[in-house]
Amino acid sequence: MSFWRQLTRGLGVLTHKTAADQDVADEVHHFLEQATAAQVARGLSPGQAARAARLEVGSVLGVREQVRRYGWENQIETLLADLRFALRRLRSAPGFTAVAVLTLALGIGATTAIFSGVNPILFKPLPYPEAGRVTMIWYRGDDGSRVDETFGTYRELVERSRSFNAIAAMKPWQPTLIGTAEPERLDGQRVTWSYFRVLGIPPALGRDFQESDDRLNGPRVAILSHSLWRRRFGGDPAIIGRPITLDDNPCVVIGVMPKSFENVLAASAELWSPLQYDMSQGRAWGHHLRMAGRLRPGVGIDRASRDLDSIAHAPVPELPRVPWASLKDGLIVTSLQDDVTRGVKPALLAILAAAALVLVIACVNVTNLLLARGVHRRGELALRSALGAGRGRLVRQLLTESLLLAALGGAVGMAVAILGVRALVALSPPGLPRAGAIAVDGSVFVFGLVVTTLIGLAFGLTPALQAAREDPQQELQHGSRRTAGGFRMILGGRTRSVLVIAEVALALMLLVSSGLLLRSVERLFAVAPGFAPSHVLTMQVQTAGHRFDADGATNRFFDQALEAVRHVPGVTAAALTSQLPLSGDLDIYGVHFDPPPAADPGEVKGSFRYAVSPGYFEAMRIPLRRGRLLDEHDRASAPLVAVISESMARRRLPGLDPIGQRLHIGEGPLYTVVGVVGDVRQMSLALSDSDAVYVTAAQWSQADAAMSLVVRSGGDAAALVPAVRGAVWSVDKDQPVVRIATMDALLAASATERRFALTLFETFALAALLLAAAGIYGVLAGSVAERTREIGVRSALGASRRDILALVVGQGMTLTGLGIAIGAVGSVAATQAIVAMLFGVSRLDPVTYLAVIALLAGVALMACGVPAWRAARVDPASTLRTE
């Protein structure tokens, strides 16, 4: 009731200002009238009565003011008045306002943009019900690393574990959809039937997989993503129960996922089909599945982890294991969120910190500007204080100004953020999880608002408190005498100097970090990939359909396609490989030597397995170290031979002659090593060489359905694309040719994440450098303006221009030097955050530190130049005359 009255009465006053004023005036007037009438009644003459009543009531205006001041709405009135005044002040100094607003917009925009990029990845829960219960389960390798699971382990955990509501295994799948439109290679997943139960999202249309779908030779069924359903089937709900053709096979659509479904485990997957594995197959024990589980309510990750480890260490005879999936090192259970963000978290946090540093520098700069203006405003503030404005009132006025400034900066900053987010998404490396969820949304807006308010208070408080400390009398006297100096002036100047030092220090930290990243990327590209990447075109040729059911058909097709490509004019060499370096291919087999060498008796270790056409090493220019390369004679009927990488020979066969050693690849037959070749970077330039084993495709037990073509040309590799593709299609026009890229492009792409971080750091560091320079300039320019008289006196007393220049530059460079010293120490600590992103360079790399310090000092020197030049041109005569 009373709250309601407060609200309505207050709003009434605000909306009907004149009427409310009139009411108060009427009431006071009536009071006075009655008082007069009472005096008349006591027998005074009208004139005397009026006088007496006035004496009794006091100042009518005063009473009116007192009554009018009541109510919360008057706080708003004051605020509006403060705002109007602040706006006028900002408008009267457009240069200052523009610089301050832009500086703040830069800081707020950068931070908000980065926050909106980082928010869905690091802070928001994944878009699943009770997302905290969704976990990943990895096989723990003997070095503690996360290894893909086998179907055998999946089956054992499903049977034995009691910690999970559901466990699912999955692998990537790329079927070709054949229909009315042209054939399309789709990204999909083969999953165990429980997959969507683990994520907790059922299809929006149709039904989920059920256990009976997921058995060997079970029904061919598929669930579509919303986007695929709309794109290829026009969003027709009648699709449920209808067959579509995948890789020449009819497959019944049983469900469509909701539009909002985000598949974090494979962002590009558009359809799902049951895994349909069985323990009778060899692939049941291949480490090639990922595994996820939904914890039972109330079961934490720790408990699940202990549960799985106890299962791992207590095998049961009903569920036999194989040596390479013995679970002897246990299993790794992590939350899906951690798993998804693990690789990118340090980099993202470092980038967020860098953006925050820019924001801090921006704030420091604006504080400096405000302080510099505060010096000019002293007279005004002193006058206001002398006229009766209380300290609280002055602080409030100044804070209103800084908050308004911050709000303007924030508004422009949000625009910067929206543009920044677009740039961010465009720049983001393909490996960035949840990139699709990056947007300026409510939480980002709140973040921007909070940041804006905080910095408004932060940079407003210093000048406001400083102003509140002033003694108006002294200031008014000072103002009239137009002297600079005095104790407080030095104090103000000192605050500003400290701020500049801080700014330089922070800028140096950013510069060092981006310098180190720059050096890392340089170093990375200096890494030899193990082959000659220039003038090489690559593409993946895939086979799809029943005509390739027999291995012979597949091999024949690839042989013919390769032959056709070799005849394309401009092609100097061409070859095929089952996995292409730096393309993201990852095909690892357990390899063990037979008989085992003394160094690793019976050990099975993961090695990259390449099934290649003869001539692969020549086309890639991978050097031969010992023995011979694979050639045309290594046909299916010939003795099985393999070539291994030199680091594999060194690690696995120390002190032995690798030639003539025999090995198994997976559970396959024995291959005899006939040659050793140089190491090749398979996963990325930054990851050092793993073991690699090469065999000819003809001697591999099962034909690979997709092979990568490597084509070396005499000139521009990219120009060969149409001719090479045409040559493949001349053999069979229905086979998809995908992932067309030059080797140089793949090389560059393997560093995209570092480049992404580098681009952002460089941007931030540049902004920081400019802001720091502006800060130094501002302080020196202000100081020169204040010391004009002193400088005039100095030169009148015989100081040369050179002396004056040295004086000003010395002042600026002293601040810079202090800032650099502090910043260098800070950098040593701060670069800890980017260690994970560095490559081939220490975070204490002296070259980087020196180069960056030289750059910063140089820019600072330039910033000192203008004020110093101005100081040197002070005319002593005119300065002294004005006194």
Next chain:
Amino acid sequence: MNEPNEPNTDVIQGTLDMLILKTLSLEPMHGFGISRRIEQISRGVFKVNPGSLLTALQRLERAGWLDAEWRQTENSRRARFYTLTRAGRKQLEVEAADWTRRVAAVARLLKAEG
């Protein structure tokens, strides 16, 4: 604002609201009427500052203890009349009881000292 030779004092801090509510419990009144009534009944001991009184009236009105209404006076002026609401009556009881308790306590203390 007080006439210098009159022996009256400002209303004791915090009791103005109670005095207004008490005064209005007899009949609806306008501002000057309330002021005059407080002065008369206190035999001139309390003198009410018009600014404070009118502000207090606004506050009490917003608190829901008074209702205000504009009435036409004889000489066709507008006057604002205040009426005690039921909530106001309750509030008066609370404040009066509280006051009596305090006064009794202070009286006891003074007696003990004396």
